Amino acid sequence: MDKLEVNVSFSYGEKQILKDVEFSARKGELLAIVGPNGAGKSTLLKCLVGILKPSGYVRLNGLDLLGLKPKERAKYISYVPQSSFPEFAFTVEEFVELGTYATRGNVEEALRKVGMWERRKELVTKLSGGEYQLVLIARALAQGSDVMLLDEPTSHLDINHALQIMDLLKSIKDEKILVAVMHDLNLALNYADRVIVLKKGQIQWSGKSSALTPEVLEEVYGIKAKIVDVEGQRIVVAWE
Numbered sequence: 001m002d003k004l005e006v007n008v009s010f011s012y013g014e015k016q017i018l019k020d021v022e023f024s025a026r027k028g029e030l031l032a033i034v035g036p037n038g039a040g041k042s043t044l045l046k047c048l049v050g051i052l053k054p055s056g057y058v059r060l061n062g063l064d065l066l067g068l069k070p071k072e073r074a075k076y077i078s079y080v081p082q083s084s085f086p087e088f089a090f091t092v093e094e095f096v097e098l099g100t101y102a103t104r105g106n107v108e109e110a111l112r113k114v115g116m117w118e119r120r121k122e123l124v125t126k127l128s129g130g131e132y133q134l135v136l137i138a139r140a141l142a143q144g145s146d147v148m149l150l151d152e153p154t155s156h157l158d159i160n161h162a163l164q165i166m167d168l169l170k171s172i173k174d175e176k177i178l179v180a181v182m183h184d185l186n187l188a189l190n191y192a193d194r195v196i197v198l199k200k201g202q203i204q205w206s207g208k209s210s211a212l213t214p215e216v217l218e219e220v221y222g223i224k225a226k227i228v229d230v231e232g233q234r235i236v237v238a239w240e
């Protein structure tokens with residue numbers, strides 16, 4: 001299945017957080033969700049994966065994902081949450097196996113992909129924040145779903161590991177529908193095919209990452225910005 005179609009709204013009590021957030025995502029592209037703190041990016045991913053119950057729809061090739069039971073939904077959609085410290089002392093391998101529908105074969109493949117297979121016997125509670133983030137990504141990969149959502153997948157990673165993860169996402173984008181919340185605009189510009197800019201729970205701008213302009217960033221983040229070309233890479237330079 002290769003096409004995700006979304007239109008969701010969500011409120012915490014009286015407070016509306018997402019208003020008619022409508023977009024589609026396909027295999028073959030990495031879709032980045034960017035936007036200021038509090039814009040609703042994490043809430044959007046939680047709505048898509050069914051942790052929160054939005055109004056509207058989330059459809060995978062017409063299949064209504066929100067209408068499925070959680071265990072059933074997990075066949076189609078995986079989620080890498082914002083990394084928090086692990087609570088239970090599982091080994092890396094056990095932790096990845098816990099991912100719904102993970103089998104021995106794809107646990108090994110997933111751990112090899114993130115470079116953590118050699119460390120599979122170590123306890124997750126003893127990993128660094130970045131290493132744990134790699135294991136969270138492996139757990140989602142092992143689920144083998146068509147859709148993979150990632151909430152700031154590089155936030156705890158050094159630049160080398162961040163690039164490694166972005167290269168990994170690039171290498172699997174033909175197999176999976178990838179939607180990633182990203183704070184690093186430079187990584188988003190250079191790795192994402194399309195970008196959605198969220199502000200106050202609404203889509204402020206969306207389009208090809210190559211079409212994102214400094215004016216959009218200035219408007220959304222309230223900063224001054226330039227996008228410069230350095231050997232084919234687009235780099236954001238920003239100041240207040």
Ligand SMILES: Nc1ncnc2c1ncn2[C@@H]1O[C@H](COP(=O)(O)OP(=O)(O)OP(=O)(O)O)[C@@H](O)[C@H]1O
Pocket residue numbers: 012017035036037038039040041042043044
């Ligand atoms: N459990 C909750 N109850 C009430 N309001 C909440 C809850 N969780 C989040 N919010 C509010 O929802 C809004 C959106 O939060 P969300 O975490 O989705 O933003 P975000 O764009 O991911 O932000 P950040 O970039 O800072 O991670 C914020 O105003 C936040 O205060």
